[in-house]
Amino acid sequence: MGRSPCCEKAHTNKGAWTKEEDQRLIDYIRTHGEGCWRSLPKSAGLLRCGKSCRLRWINYLRPDLKRGNFSEEEDELIIKLHSLLGNKWSLIAGRLPGRTDNEIKNYWNTHIKRKLMSRGIDPQTHRSLNEKPTSAVVPVAPATTTTITAAAVTVTPPAKPTQLDFKSAHDPAQSMAEISRLLQSNTMKANNSILDFKFQTVVKAESAEENNCSSSGMTTDEEPPLPRPVSAAAGGERREELNLELTIGLATPSSRSLTTTRPSSASSGNSAESKLQFHPYLQFSGTAATPTTTAAEAVCLCWQLGGGARGNCHCQCSSGGRQQQQIRYQYC
């Protein structure tokens, strides 16, 4: 049995909203608050679909909306966030107070796309248009390619955890570097969220190479070293499923130093704007599954960035048919 329609289509208005309808909706929400969009139209005396009311309120009538043109800073932030998150407009909107996902989406399609094209940048991949199309396959280490086939992001604000999912054509190193840049430049005026990125990657090992588990000698001035290839059966080509979780958090809970303007409500991230005044750390932890092999194999992915303590590999490689490693990617 199919789902019942969200509203009586025969008795609902469509198209542009009139001033009277707007006023009715505003009045109703001022009195009763948001919520239960399905029953709202009837209660408010509107001949509209609940979804339509919700959209009208969120995209147009909400009092905290910022009207007017996008600033250059907003442009750049949108571009950066899009390179990280893809077409996750609601996520991007969450970082732009007073802007809606719909507005940003439209703005992207009408302005930013063109702007990037004029810069010679592909709006979808954020790569140079002159660059050879690599699709989603990015060389990450000698004799290794990494293909990100899917990714999931968990944003865990203190008050309200949110599960986000997105597909990304970026490799973890690129995304990590981008996140790091944002944090360093303070353009990511994040609330004090803990972000957990789960990258599901397919590592295509093209040559047999044994991993060892050592990251000593890493320098902090370099780009983070790329994952070492997953060991492969001699001469064979194998694809590995690798789930990585990335945590962006605070260096230590006790060392937090925040100037925070906390939203009174956790319902929207738009008003949440806490400036990071601490040194965040980025941490990868992951589990690598080796579904097609029988021997226990280690995957060591130790990346480090910034001026943090150098040290030995933090891997906690366990033996067994399925390996679990902790991959620490630290920025201090």
Add this chain to the structure above:
DNA sequence: AAAATAGACAACCGCACCTCT
């Protein structure tokens, strides 16, 4: 001045996810 075209943005649609029972 009128018609054609392009640009901008509001709104709709269908699907996916989440929660509740």
Add this chain to the structure above:
DNA sequence: TAGAGGTGCGGTTGTCTATTT
């Protein structure tokens, strides 16, 4: 655990306005 209902999201379409021919 499965199904139903509610909500949110992303892609697409429709409509209005500005510009060009």
